[in-house]
Amino acid sequence: MEAAAKGESGASDELGARLKAFEGRAASVTGKGKDLVNEPMIRHWCEAMGDTDPAYTGPDAIAPPTMLQAWTMGGLSGHTGRAGAHDELFDLLDEAGCTSVVATDCEQEYLRPLRLGDEVGFDTVIESVSDRKTTKLGTGYFVTTRTDVRVGQDLVGTHRFRILKYAPARQKEAPKGTRARRPRPVVNRDNAGFWEGVERHQLLIQRCTDCGTLRHPWLPGCNACGGLDWDTVEASGEGTVYSYVVMHHPPFPAFDPPYAVGLIELAEGVRIVSNVVGVPYDKVRIGLPVRLEFRRYDEPDGDDEGGPLVLPVFRVLEDRAGGVG
Incomplete structure (x- = not known):
């Protein structure tokens, strides 16, 4: 999703200054993937995606690069060793009325393939917090986290995830007797x-x-x-x-x-x-x-x-x- 946003520079933003202090703080420390890179998970992913590339099968299989984040997920029981900075940041935003959240985009960089048997480790930091932004959804802050994924001491990939935490804008009431319009599709250069x-x-x-x-x-x-x-x-x-x-x-x-x-x-x-x-x-x-x-x-x-x-x-x-x- 792309959120049309503009900064509100020049306005006093005490909250923004407090949020900026979270940049560089750890959201998770020395996390470990719950499973080694394995053939069943690769197979399930490829079946869901319809990906039949032979590189993802057999004893010398590699994992699809886009699975990078999947190996770091904690499932319903979560991970141990998580730091509190992420929760503290969200608590501050909630208290300020920024109670809604929407994912805006993610970026991944792949440095080497993950192979069967690899044990994945990762560290996540709060990379950046934007200035206060006003979007069609409401006013809030873009928060970007960066997860570095490693096998042993080797960095194998990086995952950046950006969300908008915002206070919802008041919706204009439709005149009586008129029907609400359907949401319009997001049209981009690819579609x-x-x-x-x-x-x-x-x-x-x-x-x-x-x-x-x-x-x-x-x-x-x-x-x-x-x-x-x-x-x-x-x-x-x-x-x-x-x-x-x-x-x-x-x-x-x-x-x-x-x-x-x-x-x-x-x-x-x-x-x-x-x-x-x-x-x-x-x-x-x-x-x-x-x-x-x-x-x-x-x-x-x-x-x-x-x-x-x-x-x-x-x-x-x-x-x-x-x-x-």
Whole structure:
């Protein structure tokens, strides 16, 4: 997530000065990974990510670099040896009304692969606390932690994690009789082509021009061969419900729960998350055939600001769903 922020330099910020004193303090000291780097965890990760790179299998397997943080996680029982600086910092922010938090970004640097049997150690410090910032979410502070991951004395990678701890901004109340607008998708340079296709009522799938692998969601590179060049193919629109959930809570102003959200497996072999329509939410089942359609939401009405939102949804084919709906 990118938060549009501006500094509030020039304003007296006693809290900010107190927060700055936490920079460089340890959030955890000499932490140890709960497991050695092992084949089952690598296999589970690769299956979840759909990564079939042969470097991650066999007796000489390495761990996918993006697993770096996974080896440092403490699970439900946590880690021993944690310092209190992180909790102290958050307590100060909570007392100042910055009770909400959102992750903004992370950065990882890889120095050497992790191999089967490696014992991971790590140290985490509070690297920086920003000046007070005002964002669309509210006013608060960006806090960046840095975790150095080691095997023995060797630094193997670095993980930086940044959050915004903020006091929520007051939401403007919508005029009576108007409906709340749906959240807009975050469009960036990696996925802009997908949303441009949706506007034209086309569901475009990325295709690697090096190995021909299709991928969704859109990514800057191929997760099969690493190639950076790609083109697109248009989905036929046919698919099946691979999995689904029924949303009951929490309620959002622009939505009417309960409703079904499906993981749709397209005829082309990739999967996409979207709403399942055409049958009652309690009639959705795994394996139901569906067909793509496009819906427009938030049509302008009178003085409403902004244009409509076009989204791909999937309608259950009634003739193969027992005539329900």
